[in-house]
Amino acid sequence: MSLNTFMQHLSNGLALGSLYALIAIGYTMVYGILRLINFAHGDIFMISTYIIFYSVTLFLMPWWVAFVVAILLTGAFGILVERLAYRSLRNSPKISVMISAIGASYLIQNLAIVIFGGRPKAFPIPEFFNKVVYVNTISIPVANFFIPGITMAALVILLYIVNKTKTGMAMRAVSRDYEAARLMGINVDTIISITFFMGSILAALGGMMWGIKYPNLIPLMGLMPGLKAFIAAVIGGIGNIKGAVVGGFLLGMSEIMLIAFLPSMTGYRDAFAFVILIVILLIKPSGLLGENLAEKV
């Protein structure tokens, strides 16, 4: 394999990895605050791409307006999901909430099939992102520059909000103990709504970037990316935002390198993600950057 080919693989892996990372951040953030695996995250991601599709094709918005609308609406949709599926189970056993999350995921998927139809739609890619930049013989679509950038920006902003702001402090308090946080005058419901709003915005950002790279919209499109992002989050140590980014990069890069160096194993690409997960959990049960917690779901 020539150096150029290898560099091309590296660039491809970086783009895929940062996309996984972007979706994984949202996954892991909600878990970090609520100790809840939000299985509907992939479906919220799917909804965001459909919002962009309809904003552009039906309401004829320019793409940047559509992107802003999608971010806000998806955030609101995340709050709605939390209201309907999780809030009333706040004091129930964790397992009930998890089952409710799975139910919400199926409900959203099937509603999307009914409302949007099963036939695929083509994501309206802004002309700007359709360009390709050539470095030597390595070709890099413009989107591949943006995705790692957006992932890194999201990481920094999120770390800032969680660690440096008052809302972030409240979030961390809620993640430790609902009751104690409430006694300290924190409005737990508002904080959780904010958490979901932010998580869903991250899903929307992921959805946009995913749509630009893979413009094939179907109601079940959130399933695999959601699962991969979940794996990425667990590899990095679920609940740890930096870990999610590390896990995402690791997963994307290993998938590309698997196909690059062992082409005959391509059919096992998705299975390979789980193999990595199992190996890492065997060696380090709390994930690469995870904190040691007694109880895990």
Added chain:
Amino acid sequence: MKRIALLLVLVMVLSIPLTACQSSDNGSTADSDVIKFGVFEPLTGANAAGGAMEIEGIELAQELYPEVLGKKIELVIVDNKSDKVEAANAATKLVDQDKVNAIIGSWGSSFSMAAGPIVMEAGIPAVGTSCTNPLVTLGNDYYFRVTFIDSFQGVVMANYAFTELGATKVAIVQEISNDYSVGLVKFFTDEFVRLTGDPGSILYVANYNTGDQDFTAQLTNIKQLNPDAIFAPGNYSESAMLIKQAKELDIKAPFLGADTWETPEFIDIGGSAVDGAVFSTFFDSQVPLTPESSVFLDAYRAKFNKEPASVTALAYDAYILLVDAIERAGSAEPGKIKEALAATAGFDGAAGVVTLDENGDAVKNAVIKTVKNGEFTYLTTISPQ
């Protein structure tokens, strides 16, 4: 842990009476006033566009031919969800619960193959629409189809690559989890190696799974080999993204494919990248083949105000062939329909004359099309041998 186990047991216990009363409810509906055609197609999932186009053809045929032997024909449409397991479930539902007289479907050979053993065991005849893998009908007396098979289609594309494009080295990308794609690749490979006389003329075979979105790794591997053409039969949406990503990686070799590419989504998703892609298919609306073609085209254009896809014509043919077989048999009894179907010869379908060989496969022409300025454009017609 205990709680989960308890919950699972509870779910199982609760679901027993549910399934039990479902089957007893539907057991007694063997209504003899209507003739039921079961239709199983992918209406959701990765192949949904294909299923939707075939349903158009079947429903149009029903509007034109709503009755046979003085009885109304009822369509029972079920979704096989673009999934082999669901396809088997859908076929089981049609034969067990709905008690259909015959079955039409499906887009996608894998789904037809999953339904094969079920229709054979139940003794219900099935007519395949655009499922082209030879194994669909092989060794199954109850499965027929109105389309040619991949041993022909693969040969057609290998010849096109060799004679028209002058290709001597090709790379292949196959959808490894799809029997249709894997079968076509085999027939293409055999013929191409025979034509070039060089087993090394197939430079590389890359794989992907149904539903994969990222093909950059496979394409990067292919790019360094610099093939003359790339044969990549597979599902339309994956193929469109494959070609788009190939163009982004600056791969200039033309892409060759097969009948599944002829969906509007292939062009929508692929955009300008799929311009120049060449594929074989069944029929072109600009070249009517039989008197029935005109009936079909007129009715379709009047109803939908656009040009029909090949698979729509095939689905239409599957329906009218069943109607014809029931007329010839003089009975809607599944066994008699099967006998009449097997004897089909010189039947005028919308997508050409159907004569079924000993396996139940139609022997007919293939059409080669390309994408030009965002439209499917007719190139040529190729007849068997």
